Amino acid sequence: MNVIVDLCLIPMNAETSLSPYIAACQRILKEAGLSIRLHAYGTNIEGEWDAVMAAIKACHVKVHAMGAPRISTTIKLGTRVDKAQSMDDKVTHVETLLSDDTVV
Amino acid sequence: MNVIVDLCLIPMNAETSLSPYIAACQRILKEAGLSIRLHAYGTNIEGEWDAVMAAIKACHVKVHAMGAPRISTTIKLGTRVDKAQSMDDKVTHVETLLSDDTVV
Amino acid sequence: MNVIVDLCLIPMNAETSLSPYIAACQRILKEAGLSIRLHAYGTNIEGEWDAVMAAIKACHVKVHAMGAPRISTTIKLGTRVDKAQSMDDKVTHVETLLSDDTVV
Amino acid sequence: MNVIVDLCLIPMNAETSLSPYIAACQRILKEAGLSIRLHAYGTNIEGEWDAVMAAIKACHVKVHAMGAPRISTTIKLGTRVDKAQSMDDKVTHVETLLSDDTVV
Numbered sequence: 456m457n458v459i460v461d462l463c464l465i466p467m468n469a470e471t472s473l474s475p476y477i478a479a480c481q482r483i484l485k486e487a488g489l490s491i492r493l494h495a496y497g498t499n500i501e502g503e504w505d506a507v508m509a510a511i512k513a514c515h516v517k518v519h520a521m522g523a524p525r526i527s528t529t530i531k532l533g534t535r536v537d538k539a540q541s542m543d544d545k546v547t548h549v550e551t552l553l554s555d556d557t558v559v
Numbered sequence: 560m561n562v563i564v565d566l567c568l569i570p571m572n573a574e575t576s577l578s579p580y581i582a583a584c585q586r587i588l589k590e591a592g593l594s595i596r597l598h599a600y601g602t603n604i605e606g607e608w609d610a611v612m613a614a615i616k617a618c619h620v621k622v623h624a625m626g627a628p629r630i631s632t633t634i635k636l637g638t639r640v641d642k643a644q645s646m647d648d649k650v651t652h653v654e655t656l657l658s659d660d661t662v663v
Numbered sequence: 664m665n666v667i668v669d670l671c672l673i674p675m676n677a678e679t680s681l682s683p684y685i686a687a688c689q690r691i692l693k694e695a696g697l698s699i700r701l702h703a704y705g706t707n708i709e710g711e712w713d714a715v716m717a718a719i720k721a722c723h724v725k726v727h728a729m730g731a732p733r734i735s736t737t738i739k740l741g742t743r744v745d746k747a748q749s750m751d752d753k754v755t756h757v758e759t760l761l762s763d764d765t766v767v
Numbered sequence: 768m769n770v771i772v773d774l775c776l777i778p779m780n781a782e783t784s785l786s787p788y789i790a791a792c793q794r795i796l797k798e799a800g801l802s803i804r805l806h807a808y809g810t811n812i813e814g815e816w817d818a819v820m821a822a823i824k825a826c827h828v829k830v831h832a833m834g835a836p837r838i839s840t841t842i843k844l845g846t847r848v849d850k851a852q853s854m855d856d857k858v859t860h861v862e863t864l865l866s867d868d869t870v871v
Contacts, residue, residue, distance in 0.1 A: 456619065461775075461808035463843060465735055467675060478864035492806065493861060495854035496773035496843050499807040504619075508612050515560065515608075515638050524641035527673055529737050529843060530634040531775060531808050534619050537628035542807035549805060552790035565671075565704035567739060569839055571779060582760035597757060598700065599707040599750035600669035600739050631777055633841050635671060635704050635737060646703035653701060656686035664827065712827075716820050723768065723816075723846050732849035738842040742827050745836035 456504045459542055461531040463497035464514055466523030476521060480514040487513070492542065497529075501542050504534075560608045563646055565635040567601035568618055570627030580625060584618040591617070596646065601633075605646050608638075664712045667750055669739040671705035672722055674731030684729060688722040695721070700750065705737075709750050712742075768816045771854055773843040775809035776826055778835030788833060792826040799825070804854065809841075813854050816846075 466476045481498065484491045487510040490501040500507055511530065518526055570580045585602065588595045591614040594605040604611055615634065622630055674684045689706065692699045695718040698709040708715055719738065726734055778788045793810065796803045799822040802813040812819055823842065830838055 456616070459807060461773075461806075463735075463773075465673060465675065467673065467681075472860070473675075474860040474864055477861045481861065481865055482868070493858055494773075494804065494806045495771060495811040495813075495857045496845065497808075501807075504616055508616075512560070512608055512612075515636075519638070519640045525639040526637065527671075528634075528636040530632075530636065531841060532619075532632040532634065533630065533808065534623070535629040536623045545807045546805055548784070548786040549789045549793065552786055553793055556794070563703060565669075565702075567669075567839075569777060569779065571777065571785075576756070577779075578756040578760055581757045585757065585761055586764070596702065597754055598669075598702045599667060599709075599753045600705075600741065603703040605703075631775075633739060637704065649703045650701055652680070652682040653685045653689065656682055657689055660690070664824070712824055716824075720768070720816055720820075723844075727846070727848045733847040734845065736842075736844040738840075738844065740827075740840040740842065741838065742831070743837040744831045 456534055457539070458502065458504045458507055459533045459540075459545070460500040460507055460511075461497050462500055462511060462514075462528065463530075464511075464518065464526060464528040466518050466521075467525040467527060468523065476518050476523065479517050479521060483513050483517060484510050490542065499542050560638055561643070562606065562608045562611055563637045563644075563649070564604040564611055564615075565601050566604055566615060566618075566632065567634075568615075568622065568630060568632040570622050570625075571629040571631060572627065580622050580627065583621050583625060587617050587621060588614050594646065603646050664742055665747070666710065666712045666715055667741045667748075667753070668708040668715055668719075669705050670708055670719060670722075670736065671738075672719075672726065672734060672736040674726050674729075675733040675735060676731065684726050684731065687725050687729060691721050691725060692718050698750065707750050768846055769851070770814065770816045770819055771845045771852075771857070772812040772819055772823075773809050774812055774823060774826075774840065775842075776823075776830065776838060776840040778830050778833075779837040779839060780835065788830050788835065791829050791833060795825050795829060796822050802854065811854050 492499040515526055596603040619630055700707040723734055804811040827838055
C-alpha cells in the first residue's frame with residue numbers, strides 16, 4: 456500500500472531552533488530511499504506504507520538520542536485504491552486549474 | 560518505545576455518515592489489545608509503537624475494503640524518554656490544576 | 664456557522680510539563696462560554712466559528728505571556744451544512760454501533 | 768500577531784477529485800493578499816492572524832457553497848514572539864544544514 460504523508464515532528468523542550476533536528480530527520484528519510492519534499496511546516500513523503508512508517512519511527516529514536524526528552528509529531532496519511540497518484544500529480548492538478556484563471 | 564496517539568481517519572467520498580467506518584476501526588484497535596478512548600474528533604490510543612502502527616495500517620486496509628476509495632488520516636504521536644506517562648496522567652494533571660481554581 | 668474543533672496547543676521550549684499552559688487555555692475556553700472536553704491529546708470544542716477562533720487566539724496570546732517564545736498548534740475543524748451535529752452525537756453514533764457487537 | 772499556517776481542507780462526500788475545491792481556496796487566499804505555497808498535502812500560509820483566519824473561514828463557506836455538505840480541515844498554526852521568521856527562513860535554515868553534509 457502506497458502512502459503520501461505529511462510529517463511535522465516537534466521536539467519539545469529543545470533549543471528554540473529546530474533546524475538541527477529537522478535536518479537529522481531529512482537525512483534519515485533520504486537514506487531510506489523515500490521521495491521527500493521539505494516545506495515551511497513539515498515534509499511531504501511518498502513511499503510504501505511500512506518503509507515510510509519505519510523511517511518516521513527512526514526519526515523519533517534519533518531526535519530523542521539528540522537530547523529531546525519529549526516529541527509531539529503530527530502526521531497526515533493519504534491512501535487511495537482507485538488509482539495511483541504521486542505528490543507531483545496532486546500539486547499539478549491544482550496548478551493546472553489555477554493557470555486557466557482569466558487574468559484580470 | 561511507548562506512544563500516545565490521537566487518530567482521526569476520514570474515508571473520503573463515503574456516505575455522509577462516517578460512524579460505520581469509525582466503529583470498524585474501534586473494533587480493530589480493541590482486538591489489537593490497545594488502550595483506546597473515543598472522543599468527538601478522533602480516538603486516543605496508547606501502546607507500543609509497532610503495535611499501534613500495525614493497527615492503524617489495518618484500519619486503512621479495512622476502510623478501503625468497506626468501499627472507501629480514498630482515505631485521509633491525521634495522527635498525532637507523542638513519545639517521551641524522561642518518564643512514563645499514561646493517557647490518564649495527562650488528563651489528570653490538567654484537571655488537578657483546574658480543580659484548584661477559586662469558584663466564583 | 665457552527666464548528667466542532669479539536670485543539671492541541673504546544674508551547675515549545677517550555678518546561679517539560681505542559682499542564683499549566685493547558686490549564687490556562689481551558690480557563691479561557693470556559694470563560695468564552697464554549698462547550699469543551701479535555702482528552703489525552705487535545706480538547707474538543709463546540710461553538711460558533713468566530714467565538715471559537717477568538718478563544719484560540721486568546722490562548723496563543725496567553726501562552727506567550729506565560730513565557731513560551733514559540734507555539735505550534737494543531738487544530739481540526741469540522742463544519743457541515745446538511746444537519747446540526749453535536750460532539751455528543753458524534754460519539755454516541757459510534758458507541759451505538761459498537762454496543763450491537765456480539766459479546767464473545 | 769503574525770502566524771505561519773499549514774492548511775489542509777477536505778470536503779467530504781465530494782467527487783473523488785478535490786482539485787476544484789483546492790483551487791477555489793487558493794484563489795480566496797491569494798485575493799486576501801496572503802503569502803501562500805501549495806504542497807502535496809496542504810498549503811503553507813503566512814500573514815497576520817486575523818487575516819489568515821478570515822480567509823480560512825471564507826474557504827469553508829465557499830466549499831460548502833460548491834456543494835460539499837461536510838468539511839474536515841486540519842490546520843497547523845505557528846506563532847513566535849522571540850523573533851520574526853518567514854516561511855522561507857524555515858526552509859532555508861534546514862537546507863543550509865543539509866548542504867554542509869559530506870557527499871558520500
